[in-house]
Amino acid sequence: MSRSRPDYANFLQWLNISDGEDDPLAILACSGGKRETDSLTVFPSPEPDSSGQYELYFFAHGLRYLPKSAIERINRLEATEKLWLAHEFQNPYDSQALDFLQKWGKG
Numbered sequence: 001m002s003r004s005r006p007d008y009a010n011f012l013q014w015l016n017i018s019d020g021e022d023d024p025l026a027i028l029a030c031s032g033g034k035r036e037t038d039s040l041t042v043f044p045s046p047e048p049d050s051s052g053q054y055e056l057y058f059f060a061h062g063l064r065y066l067p068k069s070a071i072e073r074i075n076r077l078e079a080t081e082k083l084w085l086a087h088e089f090q091n092p093y094d095s096q097a098l099d100f101l102q103k104w105g106k107g
Contacts, residue, residue, distance in 0.1 A: 016057065030057055065093055
């Protein structure tokens with residue numbers, strides 16, 4: 001998005017990018033660079049912090065296929081909750097889809 005657009009500041013806020021940190025690669029890493037006409041998405045390479053923990057920001061896809069109760073639970077997620085990545089082998093839309101599981105069970 002061009003910096004001259006009136007909604008540029010809102011776009012940065014939506015991506016959780018601070019003023020002065022809006023270099024094109026930072027924006028690409030946060031936004032994924034995907035447009036409706038694109039056939040690929042870019043994700044930043046996860047790297048551990050000084051304590052060996054990983055933090056990765058990304059957009060979730062396919063939420064429209066989840067039941068309402070799952071969406072409600074997603075909306076209540078806290079920043080400190082632990083999630084694990086798992087394959088969704090029985091996903092009728094995409095057998096290679098990935099899902100996040102909570103520590104004490106799905107959803």
